[in-house]
Amino acid sequence: MDKLEIRNLSKTFDGTGVLHNVSFTVKDGEFLSILGPSGCGKTTILRILIGLESADQGIILKDGIDITNTPSAYRKMGIVFQNYALFENMTVLGNVEYALRKSPSTKAEYNNKEKATAKAKEMLELVGLAEHLEKKPRQLSGGQQQRVAIARTLALNPDVILFDEPMSALDVDTRLALRGELKDLQKKFGNTMIYITHDQEEAFAMSDRIMVMDAGYIHQLDTPHNIIDYPADEYVKKFVIKNINTKIDSLIQFARKNGGGQNA
Numbered sequence: 001m002d003k004l005e006i007r008n009l010s011k012t013f014d015g016t017g018v019l020h021n022v023s024f025t026v027k028d029g030e031f032l033s034i035l036g037p038s039g040c041g042k043t044t045i046l047r048i049l050i051g052l053e054s055a056d057q058g059i060i061l062k063d064g065i066d067i068t069n070t071p072s073a074y075r076k077m078g079i080v081f082q083n084y085a086l087f088e089n090m091t092v093l094g095n096v097e098y099a100l101r102k103s104p105s106t107k108a109e110y111n112n113k114e115k116a117t118a119k120a121k122e123m124l125e126l127v128g129l130a131e132h133l134e135k136k137p138r139q140l141s142g143g144q145q146q147r148v149a150i151a152r153t154l155a156l157n158p159d160v161i162l163f164d165e166p167m168s169a170l171d172v173d174t175r176l177a178l179r180g181e182l183k184d185l186q187k188k189f190g191n192t193m194i195y196i197t198h199d200q201e202e203a204f205a206m207s208d209r210i211m212v213m214d215a216g217y218i219h220q221l222d223t224p225h226n227i228i229d230y231p232a233d234e235y236v237k238k239f240v241i242k243n244i245n246t247k248i249d250s251l252i253q254f255a256r257k258n259g260g261g262q263n264a
């Protein structure tokens with residue numbers, strides 16, 4: 001069965017249409033990326049899915065159940081933001097423990113502090129932060145802070161995790177490492193993941209399927225191979241080629257800066 005079915009979502013801000021009858025499905029355990037230029041409505045979709053924003057029109061089904069009006073905390077979905085959204089006054093361990101003890105989906109199970117601490121430690125060890133439990137977020141690198149945010153989200157055991165450009169503030173090496181880690185975590189926990197990125201290479205490397213959007217419309221939702229081999233329309237064709245060229249340009253610039261590519 002589909003994990004999510006989104007039917008005819010529309011959204012207007014200040015009289016301007018941002019999403020126009022958007023419909024798509026996400027399979028159970030799927031890694032789906034949303035690709036598209038700035039302002040095309042990617043974040044708005046995620047915010048509506050998790051219940052931080054309401055649609056003007058449309059229905060969201062999860063496991064076949066209508067959750068369109070279900071409060072965010074009861075949707076069993078988690079979200080990871082670009083800016084980590086950690087509590088600066090709490091330790092790394094405290095951030096995850098706090099989420100376990102306050103979230104409606106876990107607070108009954110983890111009202112015992114020792115149990116919450118044990119679970120938080122287990123999740124932080126899983127993302128390689130065993131040595132950093134007592135540090136404050138600002139004492140960690142960006143990649144480590146994002147790992148805390150991922151551990152915190154996974155600890156709440158959501159069956160769908162939404163990612164809003166989680167790696168855009170990170171350097172290339174960290175991004176590459178986190179890519180692999182995220183896929184491993186998905187295999188281990190089996191969550192369905194929806195991932196917004198500007199980075200086409202990231203989307204093609206990680207996704208089962210990619211949704212290419214522009215100006216509030218879906219142009220294509222397909223496997224990475226089909227998007228390259230069978231672009232649905234001129235927009236997708238141009239978008240894919242433009243991004244590949246941008247990537248090649250930036251690789252050449254990178255090589256030049258680092259002393260390579262002098263003959264390019």
Ligand SMILES: Nc1ncnc2c1ncn2[C@@H]1O[C@H](COP(=O)(O)OP(=O)(O)OP(=O)(O)O)[C@@H](O)[C@H]1O
Pocket residue numbers: 013014018036037038039040041042043044045
């Ligand atoms: N709360 C809001 N009030 C008014 N306009 C909004 C609001 N949220 C989003 N918008 C507008 O809706 C459009 C889509 O925004 P959205 O954040 O979904 O785009 P996006 O594709 O995620 O862009 P980016 O890649 O830059 O994050 C933009 O024009 C944005 O300015």
